[in-house]
Amino acid sequence: MNIDLTETNAGAVASALVRARRSAGSPAMGMVLTLVVVTDEAGRYDAMKTASSVSAEHPSRVLGVIRRAARGPARLDASIKIGNNVSGEAVLLRTSGELVHHAESIVLPLLLPDSPVVVWWPQHAPDDLAADPLGSLAQRRISDSAAVGRGRRGALIAQAKHYAPGNTDLAWTRLTPWRALLAAALDQHPVKITGAAVVAERANPSADLMAAWLQVCLGVDVERRASRGPGITDVRLQTRHGDIAVSRPSGRSATFTIPGEADRPVALKRREVDELLAEELRRLDEDNVFATMMRCVAAWSNGRGNGSATKRAKPVRTPEKKEKKKKASNKARS
Template identity: 65%
Template structure:
């Protein structure tokens, strides 16, 4: 059921939640966390839809914080829903006037007691999430540098300088299957890696994080090269025995190359935001590997990006091993301290 409240306050919203649960026949709360979504008019529909999808796996009280215009008198409007496509409760809070600068005063009374708080900024997250007023309430703070409206890779790097335990970015979450496959390749073929190449679209935060992770874990130079996409199209670990590589030219199917073995097709579909959020909420403790990667990113300068050579049309759909012999290696090596 849904209740619309106009020109209201946090106490009335809390009472409306209780009444909505009683009317829906669910007087007890089976929710495991409070999920705060900080959004605006242009993005709140999709953001709240993603949050409701995630709540099917992680029953939550979803608090959408929609900041409106600062002009006019302070005002709070709210939409309270129980059910309505979510496994928990959903509250969309529209703040206007002076209240826009004081969202904590509205959100705090609505937090679930004795439960973790997660804050997600779907688009333009603060540069220092841990010191944001809403971020201070959270055990986990989720940003998405790829959704930044300007210079996403620079946004990621600035945020990396302010990293605090509990911060994470969906640009990192997108790398989970890539990292798992590359680690599996090294397990199967344990060789000394002498360098690496990451090919991706220009200004791709996930590519920067991949390069930082490889530098951190393998202590090698990483060449970050611009391709036509979509997203990351190739990651190669170089050794004197050959490359351990993942090629994904179409954003769906990748070819996994290991020296001495036939190329293997593997599913590597680009995941939707709801899937990424669900993965992040499965563990709320600090991600030490991500922390290491962003520290490398924060300490390094930007590396030189170059255009990746495009294979002829007749070769573009062939497995990587069929193309490697025909390609001239034009990939240089960036400085040891360069950023991805």
């Protein structure tokens, strides 16, 4: 069912949603969260399609927000979609005039009661997600520094400097299978790591976060090397027995190398945005590891190390390492 409302208001949109659910024969709401998608006209189709596909796993009310020209009279146009292969509800809100600067006043009455709120910026996100009027409504705020056309590293640094609990970046989510493989490698081959290298295309935020993660977890120097991509093409952990490596030159499958064993092919394709978004919606609490990565990136940008991660940076201690050191110190004194 599709409903178009022109020159309307938030109250009329909420009433239309209730009528549409009753007409569809489902007056009760079985949705678990509200997903606010802040996009533009150029990216609205892909963004709303991605959000709707994710709602199959996480039934949600999807509120797309498009800010049009700020000049002229205040105006709100809305398009509502229920059913038609949409799990949950999808509402596209187009604001004009003064409403462009007060989109949160429109979104607030449309939020599901007693349910989490997630805000996703598929393209350009504000530097401070938590201070953004829409971001302040949410428990989770999702950006994607890799989706920025230019200035990807600058976008990542901005997110790091303004990090707040609940923020995350899909550049970090892209690393989940990489991190799992490397952790499994160290479980199978528990040796001392003397250094590491991350090879990826230039200005790749995921590669910078990978370098930060290796530096923090292993306490070693990490070298950042450039390749033609796509994305990350190679991660190497250096040992005295040889390199532990995951190489993915094609962007589809990878080769897993452990010293003394035969190379193994592994599935490591580049994931689509809907897979990344669905993963992030599985947890709505703060990601403490990502918070540590943000502190590391912010330290690089402030001159403590190098923001490009091409130079060797001073290892950063995580809260877990600090607590472990404190316990060891107390034990020594006793």
